[in-house]
Amino acid sequence: MEINGVTIDNTYAEAFPTWVCRVIITAVTKEWAKKAATEATGFATSAIGCPCEAGIEGDIPASDTPDGRPGVAILICAGKKKLKEQVVERLAECVLTAPTTAVFNGITNAEEKIQVKLHFFGDGHEYQKEVGGRKCWVIPIMQGEYIGEEEFGIVKGVAGGNFFVMGENQMSALIGAQAAVEAIDKVPGTITSFPGGIVASGSKVGSLKYKFMPASTNEKYCPTLREKVPDSKIPAGIKAVYEIVIDGVDEKSVAAAMAAGIRAAVKVPGVKFISAGNFGGTLGPFKMELHKVL
Amino acid sequence: MEINGVTIDNTYAEAFPTWVCRVIITAVTKEWAKKAATEATGFATSAIGCPCEAGIEGDIPASDTPDGRPGVAILICAGKKKLKEQVVERLAECVLTAPTTAVFNGITNAEEKIQVKLHFFGDGHEYQKEVGGRKCWVIPIMQGEYIGEEEFGIVKGVAGGNFFVMGENQMSALIGAQAAVEAIDKVPGTITSFPGGIVASGSKVGSLKYKFMPASTNEKYCPTLREKVPDSKIPAGIKAVYEIVIDGVDEKSVAAAMAAGIRAAVKVPGVKFISAGNFGGTLGPFKMELHKVL
């Protein structure tokens, strides 16, 4: 299969279940909501070494937020127990501390909920108040008052949706990957948790040489090892590969993000080949075929 | 004491020792160095609930980095053992994974050093190479090759330098705090680890009501509680307080940052009073008097 002259590999991305919480952060301006959201979703690229995976889902215009202020939606993804702990810590340390912010539940119709009891910070001075139909706690703080919901819906989502952008050289592949991430930014229900949304050093599980490593470089996809390792997956003429990893609230959203990202990447001159990562289908329950999602 | 008509309280900031590591992150453009640095220093506002405190110290022009590419310096602050763990994890998950990045030791003359052995990720394909006089490891990855130093100097620095920006209303105090952070951004050796560099909800140690809380709202500095709590520290006419918290490589840098920040804040219309936070001098070894640092 080809789009815009770029070959789309006949393969699939293998993805895994994860629990997902969406938090709506509002602030006096979009800029301040964005600053809080950026801090709250930092150090959260991969569950391998970070305490969770997290990212900014998108802006929410003032007209659509519970308190009528500009908002940013973030997704936080982890196992169920870790998820609650991380939502508590990240809201307590990175949003309650941020200027003018408020937080609201971003999945109101979820069957499962977690409690994020920030109001104890008020040391007895806190009180309850309804804002935009939401039951909130008001906590007196130095800047005045903090307002926020404390019950957040969580859903079973999908982590590890992915595709590879391969280019005739590094800058082509990089800008192809950047264009892909920009397109995915517009797809509701999804995030790309890595820096700038892009993975430069995709990994395999474990290590052939260092038994203590939980993950190591995916040598079959390393262009400089093309002639040195058996079974290299690097097509002729490819000098760089970037992986886009997508987490989302459901399989459909992740598939839509993969499609939008691939369609954007193939528009960039020098992008030559699109593939995806899987483990032969033995691990993840979701198999997202590139030819099908497009 | 008054500057620009704003009262500077006759008090001091109480600060604590911390271990500090500086990492220089370079990339193909400043933008990509910044993206990696932002991810690597996220979820790192306060040692109370985050695994470390971290932030961007400043840009380094291409002409001054070991590999001649644009750079960003970050500081990571924690106890010694935690520091090594956090530098390893944050470089492995947020910088090695980021497009086109390299990392270099930012304190070459430090007496103490930590080892950050990312090269095992290469699974045996890694090799050593000198770049700009630095002994680096080269790791084959999907994008091509990653290059980085693995030995980083650490020094005993200062955490918790601070001052309070008090305003006649919230927006004045907020922009005063923002101007302060912008000025501190130019002071070498320092970071402001909170979102946008500003703390909206400064805390006291422990809680009067909830014994399980390690920290709670500092009710004496809450404007809305001015008439409700004894010994309120809120001057008449003050409606909002923001705290600027500064970590740095030494006391002198932190003092310079406090001075630069205060001088900038008092220029903002509506900023009325500057103070600082301390615990009566019983806890931290550093007492940074506002009148002296200015």
Added chain:
Amino acid sequence: MEINGVTIDNTYAEAFPTWVCRVIITAVTKEWAKKAATEATGFATSAIGCPCEAGIEGDIPASDTPDGRPGVAILICAGKKKLKEQVVERLAECVLTAPTTAVFNGITNAEEKIQVKLHFFGDGHEYQKEVGGRKCWVIPIMQGEYIGEEEFGIVKGVAGGNFFVMGENQMSALIGAQAAVEAIDKVPGTITSFPGGIVASGSKVGSLKYKFMPASTNEKYCPTLREKVPDSKIPAGIKAVYEIVIDGVDEKSVAAAMAAGIRAAVKVPGVKFISAGNFGGTLGPFKMELHKVL
């Protein structure tokens, strides 16, 4: 009338007809489209001293542009003859020169059209090509090829829609104005052409003292002159006024932008009063009453 405790003056904005051209600028990434759009809409705040009024209307996702790349829509507003001249110059100097850009007609169903013949720049090497159903010219240039449409629809729109954000001090009014502009950014068919979308120094026609001045400070709305000029329009307690000026493709869009902006501004603490500017209805054919648009 009050919203969120803020008084909305019972008055109207007086607006004027203008000709409007919408240009869609696409590029390899949103960032490059934005850079070209920013340059092309610079020095274009007010028709009084600038050759036209112009601004960024909004992003267009890659999925919705003729060439499937990320896009930015800009509006350029002026009298009919001046409009053609300005579209030609701004596209020739600020978009054709910008990396990776293409331009497309943003009002395909307009009855009137202007011709923007950039293809002569090709010096005979140019040729025609269809892109996304649009008849384009391809011009060989140093970066490779430039592609763009050369026929642009223009419509009779509305210039000078406006409202005033008044605050208890300057920072409140400023952030109120900023929040208003952010909300207007989401309203299709409109721009705010001043720096950051905000006017700090709204004017009256002519000058009482200096006959050679086409416009001068609107002393009735100057807070520092409240006690010095007769008939000051500054309510008690107001210390700063910012004007938001809106141009748009039609009256309905401008009214929607005024409503969205006002609703956002009144959420900002310290904003106290909203009014609007008019000349007693003697000049502009459009009278946009604040109470009606809301």
Added chain:
Amino acid sequence: MEINGVTIDNTYAEAFPTWVCRVIITAVTKEWAKKAATEATGFATSAIGCPCEAGIEGDIPASDTPDGRPGVAILICAGKKKLKEQVVERLAECVLTAPTTAVFNGITNAEEKIQVKLHFFGDGHEYQKEVGGRKCWVIPIMQGEYIGEEEFGIVKGVAGGNFFVMGENQMSALIGAQAAVEAIDKVPGTITSFPGGIVASGSKVGSLKYKFMPASTNEKYCPTLREKVPDSKIPAGIKAVYEIVIDGVDEKSVAAAMAAGIRAAVKVPGVKFISAGNFGGTLGPFKMELHKVL
């Protein structure tokens, strides 16, 4: 000559004299100074079709500005008469109108000066005041008061310093050019006036085919015409060329900017060749040899 494996052509950039004015714009935060500066330097890429050439020279920290607030320095370049007109219009329409800005003379020791009498806007309510040792006018406006100097030094500078970044494909050349511009941003006394600092469509004087065109595509440097025009200057394997054009306050600054830019560009993978543009030395009095400036 080679740097980092990239050939540096043995040629020179031909540059021309221009008059230059530096204006320091300060504001309550760097962000607002930047917004005013961006608007004031827009539509100012090339003197061929724009009323002047202009750009942002760099940030000035609060500690170094006359009023102790964060600042941005801009350069405006044109013939002497046009320069005065453009400085007046751009300050009046894009800076006086912008929130919280002040302006100061950026070349205090210049022999020649221009008068920029914005104070007539005050309609008689204006008055004089000293700020940071500068004689300023204060104009009552809606936001409160505007403050600014009205005498600006101008010097004979250099326009059209340039070099070409040539790449094995478009994305390599583009990121090479971007890295060059980032490096030039740090060189005092210089600007790059094109969008993002980069020219995608460098031109020759006049046109071979269309006599009414003052400039047209430089076909000798068009990669797609390499086999079609005689005397193509495109080396084998080059697929894209971007030109960096530099204006500055003197020849030395422009030479320093050229050197910094070239050294940064050659670090980007896929950049293969650096050259420069001249007209055989018949037109411009400045001949800046690449091998000499480096």
